[in-house]
Amino acid sequence: MVVQEKCIEPSFSFLKQLEERSGQPVSRCYQCKKCTGGCPMSFAMDFYPNQVIRQVQLGGKAKLLSSRTIWVCACCKTCKDRCPNDIDTSAVMDALKEMAKEEKVVLGDNLVPVFHDSFLSSIERYGRVYEAGMLAGYKLKTKTYTQDMQLGIEMFKKRKLKILPEKINQVKEIKQIFDKAKEKS
Amino acid sequence: MKFTYYPGCSLHSTAEEYNASSEAVFRKIGIETEELSDWNCCGATSAHSTNDYLAHALPLRNLVLAEKQGNDVLVPCAACYNLLKSADHHMRSGADDCEKLNKDMQEIMGANYQGNIQVKHVVDIFSEPAMMGKISELISQPLTGLKVAPYYGCLLTRPADVVAYEDNPEQPMKLDKLVDGIGADCIRWSYKTDCCGGSLSISQPDLVLQLTRKIVEAAQYAGADAIVTACPLCQTNLDSRQPKFGGGEGSTIPIFFITELIGLAIGAEGSSNWLKKHLVDPVPLLRSLNLSVAS
Numbered sequence: 001m002v003v004q005e006k007c008i009e010p011s012f013s014f015l016k017q018l019e020e021r022s023g024q025p026v027s028r029c030y031q032c033k034k035c036t037g038g039c040p041m042s043f044a045m046d047f048y049p050n051q052v053i054r055q056v057q058l059g060g061k062a063k064l065l066s067s068r069t070i071w072v073c074a075c076c077k078t079c080k081d082r083c084p085n086d087i088d089t090s091a092v093m094d095a096l097k098e099m100a101k102e103e104k105v106v107l108g109d110n111l112v113p114v115f116h117d118s119f120l121s122s123i124e125r126y127g128r129v130y131e132a133g134m135l136a137g138y139k140l141k142t143k144t145y146t147q148d149m150q151l152g153i154e155m156f157k158k159r160k161l162k163i164l165p166e167k168i169n170q171v172k173e174i175k176q177i178f179d180k181a182k183e184k185s
Numbered sequence: 186m187k188f189t190y191y192p193g194c195s196l197h198s199t200a201e202e203y204n205a206s207s208e209a210v211f212r213k214i215g216i217e218t219e220e221l222s223d224w225n226c227c228g229a230t231s232a233h234s235t236n237d238y239l240a241h242a243l244p245l246r247n248l249v250l251a252e253k254q255g256n257d258v259l260v261p262c263a264a265c266y267n268l269l270k271s272a273d274h275h276m277r278s279g280a281d282d283c284e285k286l287n288k289d290m291q292e293i294m295g296a297n298y299q300g301n302i303q304v305k306h307v308v309d310i311f312s313e314p315a316m317m318g319k320i321s322e323l324i325s326q327p328l329t330g331l332k333v334a335p336y337y338g339c340l341l342t343r344p345a346d347v348v349a350y351e352d353n354p355e356q357p358m359k360l361d362k363l364v365d366g367i368g369a370d371c372i373r374w375s376y377k378t379d380c381c382g383g384s385l386s387i388s389q390p391d392l393v394l395q396l397t398r399k400i401v402e403a404a405q406y407a408g409a410d411a412i413v414t415a416c417p418l419c420q421t422n423l424d425s426r427q428p429k430f431g432g433g434e435g436s437t438i439p440i441f442f443i444t445e446l447i448g449l450a451i452g453a454e455g456s457s458n459w460l461k462k463h464l465v466d467p468v469p470l471l472r473s474l475n476l477s478v479a480s
Contacts, residue, residue, distance in 0.1 A: 023280075040380040044392045072389060074396075075230050076380035077343035081354065088344065097234050115388035119231035123243070127225040129194040138387065148390060151425055158462055160199045160421075169223050173246060176293045181238040 011059025018056050022095035028085040029053045035079035035089045045069040049079050049089045056092065065100040069093070071112040114141050124178045127168030132161045188259035188305070189251050190218035191269065193417075194226050195262055200417030202459035206444035207261045207307060209453035214319050216310070218259060221251055227268040230384035241286055244272035248298045249290050257303045259310065261444065263340035263416030264383075266306045267348050273304050274347045306341060308415045308443060309350045312359040317366050323451040327368025330474040333446070334372040334409035335360035336400065338419045339380045354378070363443060364413060367450035374407035376400050383418035386426070397426040401438060410470055413441045424464045439467030452479055 019026050035049040042048055047055060047069045055064050064070065073093040080088040101113065118138040122129045135152070139145050155161045168174070196204035211218050228243035247269060251258045260266040276283050277300055287297040310316060337357045345354035352358070357378065364371040381400055382393035401423060404412050414420050420440050427437040445459050449471070456479045460467050471478060 040382065040396055041392070043395070044389075072385065072392060074339075074380050074382050075234065075384055076339040078339070078380065081343050081345050094234055094237070094240075098236065101235055111388040112385065113235070116231035116235050119229065120235070120239070123226045123228065123232075127223075128197070129226050129229075131194070131198050135387070148387070154464060155199065155425075158464070160201070160462060162198050166194075166197060168225055170294075173293050174225055174243075177239065177242045177246065177289075180289055181236050181242065184238045 008058055010057055014059040014061045015057055018092060018095055021099070022088070022092045024087050024089075024092050024095075025085065026053055026056050026087060026092060029057065029087060030085070032084060034082045034084065038078040038082050040076060040078070041072050041074050044072045049073075049093075052092065052096075053087065053089060064096050065103060065105045066107065067096075068109070070096045070100065071107070071109075111142055111144070114138060117141075120178075122165075124174060125171075126165045127171045127174045128166050130162075130165035132156075132163065133165060135161075186215070187217040187219070187256050188310075189254050189256045189302075190220045191224055191247060191251070191258050191260045191262075191265060192220065193224075193260070193262040193265035195264075195417035195421070199421050200262075200442075202462040203261055203417050203420070203442045203444060205455055206442055206448045206453070206459045209455050210311075210444050210448050210451070213323060213448075213451050213453045214316065216259075219254070219256070221247060221258065222254060223250065227265045229264055229268065233268070233271075240268075241272050241275055241282070242289065244268045245276065245286055245290060245298060246294065248273060248276070248302070248304075249294055249296050252298060252302050253296060255302075257305055259305050259307060261307045261415070261417075263306070263338060264418055266304065267340040269304045270348045273300070276300060306350065306415070308341065308359050308363065311443070311447065312362055317362070320363075320447060320451060321366055324367060325452040326450055326476060328446060328450050328474075328476060329368050331369040331446075331471075331476065332372055332408055332410045333364050333369050333413045333441070334374050334404035334407060334411070335364055335377055336404070336412045336414045336419060336423075337378050338383070338414065338416050339378070340416060340418075342378050360413065360415060360443060363447065367447055369446065369450075372404065372407050372409040374403055374409070376403040381419050381422045383416070383422045386418075386422045390426070393422065394426055397423050401427060405436070405438060409438065411439045411441055411467065413443050413446055415443045417442075427465055429465060437465045439463060439465045439470055441467060449476065449478070454479060 033050045122134040233240035290297045342354040382396040424440045
């Protein structure tokens with residue numbers, strides 16, 4: 001019996017949306033896989049970088065927005081620098097992360113997005129990152145209290161983590177920037 | 186030579202020794218700096234990962250402030266450098282949203298960005314021939330016998346068309362030249378631009394450990410007794426994810442900032458205070474080579 005392979009029809013609407021959003025010519029990709037070859041995080045990904053690009057071309061939106069890959073991308077830009085088609089794959093990952101956040105996609109492991117939220121709320125509040133406060137907020141939200149405890153104590157002892165935050169004078173300008181960023185999304 | 190100095194958040198906390206050693210070296214070699222008034226965080230990975238607007242607007246506020254203050258901006262942090270430079274590049278590119286960004290800055294700050302200044306990294310400035318000459322004249326203690334692997338990481342080299350000041354971003358050489366210039370033994374190795382995973386260090390430590398371990402082991406395999414970097418995230422990540430703090434097997438090696446090594450070689454003040462901040466103590470290694478540390 002001949003098994004009929006499932007035929008995948010590419011969807012151009014998601015491709016168009018992603019190309020506009022990321023500013024990247026994703027449709028050019030011919031799967032040379034140099035991005036994946038140079039990716040330091042490929043060992044921890046559910047889709048390799050070249051597969052992310054292919055999924056964008058095929059309209060695999062749901063798979064990508066719930067993927068582990070987009071959050072474990074280290075943003076090192078090795079993929080971008082080596083792409084023969086001038087596609088910045090990490091910028092595509094950023095656009096996917098932004099969309100996943102907007103669409104409130106539920107993830108199995110939300111440690112990375114929660115870290116980003118904690119980091120940005122520190123900036124919104126003080127204009128600069130208050131590391132001790134940001135870490136405490138992150139640990140509370142993720143219940144990872146014991147992780148890196150020894151290291152944290154050592155950093156306090158070395159006074160690498162400050163007890164008090166540094167707040168800039170014009171923190172209202174930062175708040176306005178955040179307001180505009182929220183308006184946009 | 187006068188610059189507007191942008192330290193960034195890390196240099197006021199986890200990497201204070203990078204701040205102190207940069208300032209000590211600036212003083213010693215005659216680079217005049219004035220801190221950027223009321224600077225804010227560049228937004229780092231968290232901004233560009235989750236919000237395109239913040240990714241440009243947060244560094245842009247600093248560029249607007251810097252342009253008002255005058256002089257080019259000098260940045261020691263590789264991440265801040267990368268993001269300020271990316272925002273500068275974006276504004277010069279004439280992309281669709283540039284006008285809107287500048288209009289917003291005008292509304293919020295009463296000024297916008299004209300692109301009359303440049304963003305420079307300390308390694309770029311130190312490795313200029315005239316500056317290398319000056320450093321060379323000031324050397325009081327060549328770092329003879331110190332085998333160092335120069336580690337560039339990602340943010341100083343990529344994306345090359347935006348941030349790199351190297352002839353070949355896949356084989357950067359400016360840290361190598363500085364290490365050679367101060368009499369240390371510069372190790373050749375193939376991991377100098379590999380990523381250490383710094384941006385995931387807190388949220389995914391187990392994954393990051395696999396990257397830092399490889400980099401430290403590769404440096405040791407190549408014969409290095411220490412690594413030198415120009416990025417506070419790489420330094421903290423490599424320094425803290427070693428066996429001493431549960432970072433797997435193997436021995437530990439110190440991770441220096443380039444300004445610390447230059448400072449040691451030219452006898453800049455305060456080096457013992459910088460080195461005290463390290464998690465992996467570099468002093469025993471320096472002592473074994475009869476290199477003295479200034480108080």
